[in-house]
Amino acid sequence: MIRKVTNAAAAEGLPLAVYGTIIHSVTPQDVEILENGLLVVGKDGKITSLDKDVQPSQIDEFLSRYGLDRSSPSVKVLERGQFLIPGFIDTHNHAPQWTQRGTGRGKEIMEWLNKTTFPHEARFEDPEYARKTYAACVDGFLKQGVTTASYYGSLHGEATKILADICLEKGQRAFVGKCNMNRNAPDYYRDASAEESIRVTEEFIAYAREIDPEASLVTPILTPRFAVACDADVLSGLGKIAAKNPDLPIQTHFNETVQEMEITKSLFPEFEYEADLYEHFGLLNRRSILAHCIYMNEYEMGRLKTLDCGVAHCPVSNTTSGNFGTAPVREYLRRGIKVGLGTDSGGGYSSSIIDAMRQAFVVSKAKAWATEGREPALTHNEMFYLATLGGAKVCCLEDKVGTFAVGKEFDALEIRTIGKDAGVITMVEDIDTTVDMFEKFIMTGDDRNIARVYVKGRCVKS
Amino acid sequence: MIRKVTNAAAAEGLPLAVYGTIIHSVTPQDVEILENGLLVVGKDGKITSLDKDVQPSQIDEFLSRYGLDRSSPSVKVLERGQFLIPGFIDTHNHAPQWTQRGTGRGKEIMEWLNKTTFPHEARFEDPEYARKTYAACVDGFLKQGVTTASYYGSLHGEATKILADICLEKGQRAFVGKCNMNRNAPDYYRDASAEESIRVTEEFIAYAREIDPEASLVTPILTPRFAVACDADVLSGLGKIAAKNPDLPIQTHFNETVQEMEITKSLFPEFEYEADLYEHFGLLNRRSILAHCIYMNEYEMGRLKTLDCGVAHCPVSNTTSGNFGTAPVREYLRRGIKVGLGTDSGGGYSSSIIDAMRQAFVVSKAKAWATEGREPALTHNEMFYLATLGGAKVCCLEDKVGTFAVGKEFDALEIRTIGKDAGVITMVEDIDTTVDMFEKFIMTGDDRNIARVYVKGRCVKS
Structure with a gap:
C-alpha cells in the first residue's frame, strides 16, 4: 500500500493563527517568551509571520492584515495558563x-x-x-x-x-x-x-x-x-x-x-x-x-x-x-x-x-x-x-522546525496548565508568572497538558 | 467546623468482594501474586477473608459462604490486565x-x-x-x-x-x-x-x-x-x-x-x-x-x-x-x-x-x-x-494496612493496564504474564491506571 502525500490533506484548517503566549528557544541558555505574540501559518504549513507585543485591542487589526478574522475556527486566542511551544x-x-x-x-x-x-x-x-x-x-x-x-x-x-x-x-x-x-x-x-x-x-x-x-x-x-x-x-x-x-x-x-x-x-x-x-x-x-x-x-x-x-x-x-x-x-x-x-x-x-x-x-x-x-x-x-x-x-532539521522563526514549518504544541482537562497533576495559581507555569509544565506535566499538536500546520491531536 | 466520623459513611458499599489477581508484599524481596484470589471486606471496612486458588467455577459457591452473590454491585470480578494492590x-x-x-x-x-x-x-x-x-x-x-x-x-x-x-x-x-x-x-x-x-x-x-x-x-x-x-x-x-x-x-x-x-x-x-x-x-x-x-x-x-x-x-x-x-x-x-x-x-x-x-x-x-x-x-x-x-x-500501621492480611483494614487500589481508560502510556500485550503487567504498571503507570481507590473499605475514587 503506497500513500503519497497530498497538499489537500496538509492544507485542512489552514491558514491558522494563534494569539497569546509563545515560547521557544533562542540559544541553549535562553528562551524567548512572547506574552502577546501573534503567529500565522500559511496554507503550506509554514510560519508566515510572528508579531510580538500585539495588544489585545490590536488583534483584529493584525488578523485583517493577514486576511483572517477572529470568527474563524482556525484563529485561536490562548487564555491564561495556555501557551504555544515547538513540537x-x-x-x-x-x-x-x-x-x-x-x-x-x-x-x-x-x-x-x-x-x-x-x-x-x-x-x-x-x-x-x-x-x-x-x-x-x-x-x-x-x-x-x-x-x-x-x-x-x-x-x-x-x-x-x-x-x-x-x-x-x-x-x-x-x-x-x-x-x-x-x-x-x-x-x-x-x-x-x-x-x-x-x-x-x-x-x-x-x-x-x-x-x-x-x-x-x-x-x-x-x-x-x-x-x-x-x-x-x-x-x-x-x-x-x-x-x-x-x-x-x-x-x-x-x-x-x-x-x-x-x-x-x-x-x-x-x-x-x-x-x-x-x-x-x-x-x-x-x-x-x-x-x-x-x-x-x-x-x-x-x-x-x-x-x-x-x-x-x-x-x-x-x-x-x-x-x-x-x-x-x-x-x-x-x-x-x-x-x-x-x-x-x-x-x-x-x-x-x-x-x-x-x-x-x-x-x-x-x-x-x-x-x-x-x-x-x-x-x-x-x-x-x-x-x-x-x-x-x-536531525539537521533546524531550518525546518525547532523554533517559530518565519519560514519554518509549524510543528507546535498548545499547552494548557489550568482547568480540569489539564490533568490532576499540574497546579497553576493566580500568583504564577509565565515562567512559573513554564517550569511547572516541564517539571510536572504529562500528555494531558498538551491540548493540541500540530505537524506542518496539520492538527494531529485535538 | 467539626465533623465526626460516622460508621454509616464508612459502611456504604460494604460488605464488598473482589475476585481476580491480588498482589501484595510478603517481605521486602517477595511479593505474593494470587492469580485467583477472593477477598472479602466486612461492614467495618476490615478484610474478613482472603481465599487463594478459587477457580472461576467456584466463585458463586465461595460468595454464598460469605452471604454475597455475583449480582451485587459490591462484588467485583477483575478481568485480565486488572489487579488489586494495597494502597x-x-x-x-x-x-x-x-x-x-x-x-x-x-x-x-x-x-x-x-x-x-x-x-x-x-x-x-x-x-x-x-x-x-x-x-x-x-x-x-x-x-x-x-x-x-x-x-x-x-x-x-x-x-x-x-x-x-x-x-x-x-x-x-x-x-x-x-x-x-x-x-x-x-x-x-x-x-x-x-x-x-x-x-x-x-x-x-x-x-x-x-x-x-x-x-x-x-x-x-x-x-x-x-x-x-x-x-x-x-x-x-x-x-x-x-x-x-x-x-x-x-x-x-x-x-x-x-x-x-x-x-x-x-x-x-x-x-x-x-x-x-x-x-x-x-x-x-x-x-x-x-x-x-x-x-x-x-x-x-x-x-x-x-x-x-x-x-x-x-x-x-x-x-x-x-x-x-x-x-x-x-x-x-x-x-x-x-x-x-x-x-x-x-x-x-x-x-x-x-x-x-x-x-x-x-x-x-x-x-x-x-x-x-x-x-x-x-x-x-x-x-x-x-x-x-x-x-x-x-508509620507503625503495619497491623492495620500495607497488605491484604485478614483482619487488616481494606486500603487498596484497583489497577487497570488494558483499555482506553488506562492511559496512553501503558501497553499490555497478549503475551504478557501477570509479572510483566505488574512491572509495566510500576515502570510506566500513572493515575489513569488506578481505576478505583479504597480506604477502610470506602471507595474514594471510582
Whole structure:
C-alpha cells in the first residue's frame, strides 16, 4: 500500500493563527517568551509571520492584515495558563519496542537484548501485528507531543514500510530505518546475510522516497543497530549507500555501555575507539545521530565535534538499564557538539519527552555531584532546548522546525496548565508568572497538558 | 467546623468482594501474586477473608459462604490486565506546598525555603485559601492512590485543622501535623514564640482527637520542621508532649543536605550528630518518621536501628534539589531499618508514589554505580514493598494496612493496564504474564491506571 502525500490533506484548517503566549528557544541558555505574540501559518504549513507585543485591542487589526478574522475556527486566542511551544523532537527511539516499555529494567545490555527485546521485535515479521502496533505507537507519541521522531524499525522490510506509511498517514515527521543486524542475535531474529541486510535497506529507502518524494514528513535513515550486531560487510555496505546519498541521515548506538564497548573492541580490535570504527566505514558525518555517547574521552569528543555528528541523549534508559550512565551533556553544550533528547522507548520505560527533560535534569545533577560541581546541572531553559531546537539540530532539521522563526514549518504544541482537562497533576495559581507555569509544565506535566499538536500546520491531536 | 466520623459513611458499599489477581508484599524481596484470589471486606471496612486458588467455577459457591452473590454491585470480578494492590503510603509530604510543585528545582535548601516555599506556605493563614487548596491536594493524592499520607501542614493552627477535616471528609488515612518553626524563617512566616508554637500544637492535637477520637483515619503528628527552624524550647516542648502521649507519631527532616547539617551543627554544637540532638529532646522513638536520611554513618544508622525509627526515602526531591542525594536504602533494608517512600511534594516535583518508586530505582542505580556494585539496585518487588508495606511499618500501621492480611483494614487500589481508560502510556500485550503487567504498571503507570481507590473499605475514587 503506497500513500503519497497530498497538499489537500496538509492544507485542512489552514491558514491558522494563534494569539497569546509563545515560547521557544533562542540559544541553549535562553528562551524567548512572547506574552502577546501573534503567529500565522500559511496554507503550506509554514510560519508566515510572528508579531510580538500585539495588544489585545490590536488583534483584529493584525488578523485583517493577514486576511483572517477572529470568527474563524482556525484563529485561536490562548487564555491564561495556555501557551504555544515547538513540537518535541525524539532523536532516538525503537518503534518495535513500544510494547515492551517497562519490562527488563536493570538487565545488562546483551541479556536485555536477548531476553526482552529480540522476542518483541521478532513479532514484526507479521505485517498485521506491525500495522496494529505501529499505529498505537505513532498515536502514542503524537499524543505526547512528539512531532518528529527518529525511529529504529525492526529488521523487517515490510514492517518498516508499514511504519513509514503510518507516520505519513497520521502526520508525524519521522526518520524511519530498517534495522541492520546480521550477527550476535538469535537465529530467529537476524538478517540472513550482509547482502540481504543491504538489499532490504535499499528497497526500503526506495519505498520511502516513493511515498514521500520530497521527504515532506518521512525520511529514510540508515540504521546499523551497532557494531556488535553488524559485520564489516554490512557496515561498509551502509557506508557506500551513505556516500551515494549524502542527504540520508544515519543512526546507531555509540559508547552506551561498558559491556557493549568491550564486545565492540573484541570484534574490531583494529579500532581504538568507536569513533574511528564508524568513521572508517563512512558512517560519521553531520547527519549521524549517535545514541547515548556516555563514555567519551577528549579524542572522541573532538571527532564528534569535527565531524559535526549529533548526540541523542537518553537519560531515562541510561539511568535504569545495566549501567547507570551519565552522559557529559554539559560538556557537549560547552563544546558546541549538537545534542538533543531521545526517549529510547522501550529501553527507556517512558515514551514522553517531558519525562526525558526531567530525567536529563536528574542525570545532570548526578554529573554535577560526581564532578564536584565542575559540570553544573542543566537549567530549565537548557532542558527545553534539548527537547526542541537541540533535537532539530541533531536531525539537521533546524531550518525546518525547532523554533517559530518565519519560514519554518509549524510543528507546535498548545499547552494548557489550568482547568480540569489539564490533568490532576499540574497546579497553576493566580500568583504564577509565565515562567512559573513554564517550569511547572516541564517539571510536572504529562500528555494531558498538551491540548493540541500540530505537524506542518496539520492538527494531529485535538 | 467539626465533623465526626460516622460508621454509616464508612459502611456504604460494604460488605464488598473482589475476585481476580491480588498482589501484595510478603517481605521486602517477595511479593505474593494470587492469580485467583477472593477477598472479602466486612461492614467495618476490615478484610474478613482472603481465599487463594478459587477457580472461576467456584466463585458463586465461595460468595454464598460469605452471604454475597455475583449480582451485587459490591462484588467485583477483575478481568485480565486488572489487579488489586494495597494502597500507596506517602510517608513524607507537605500539604501547603501542593501549589508550588515543579518550581524552585535546583536551589540550595535555605534559598529554596526562603524564595519558593515560605511565600507559598504563608498563604495558608487564610482559611478559605487553605480549604480550597487542601481540597485539591487531598483529591490529587487520592486520585493517585495515596491511601495514607503523612502531612506536614503550615504553621497555622486553623489551616491545619481544615486539612484534618478534609482528610476525614474525603476519606484519606492521614497523619496531620501543625509545623513548628520559630526561627530561621522570615518574620511573616514564623511561630511568634516557642510558647505559641507549643500552644497551637496542643490545641491542634486536641482538635484532631475530637473529630476522630479513635484515630480511625486522622492522627495528629508532632512536626518540628527541623532543628534549623526550631529552638531548644520548641524541641523540648514537643519532646514533653511526646513523652505524655506515647501514641503520637513524630516527623522531621533528618540529614537531608550538607548545608542543613552544617547549620544544625552551628546551632547545636553540643551534639555531634542529628541523631543525638533529636534523641536528647525526646523525639526519636519507634513512631518517628525521619525524612531523607541521606548522609548517614555507622553510628547514626545504629541509633536509628536501636530506637526503631522509620526512614521516609524521598528520591524525587533528593535528585532535583541543591544536592544530588542518594540515601543508602539498600543498607537500610539489609539492617532491618524501617524504610518507606515519600513524595516530598512539593520539594518533590511529583505527587505520585509511582514516580517515587521509579525514582527510588534510579537512585539505587546511582548508588550501585557510586559503590561499584557493593549496594545493588532495588528490584521491582523492593520498590513495591517501599510504597506499601514498608511505608506502613514506617508509620507503625503495619497491623492495620500495607497488605491484604485478614483482619487488616481494606486500603487498596484497583489497577487497570488494558483499555482506553488506562492511559496512553501503558501497553499490555497478549503475551504478557501477570509479572510483566505488574512491572509495566510500576515502570510506566500513572493515575489513569488506578481505576478505583479504597480506604477502610470506602471507595474514594471510582
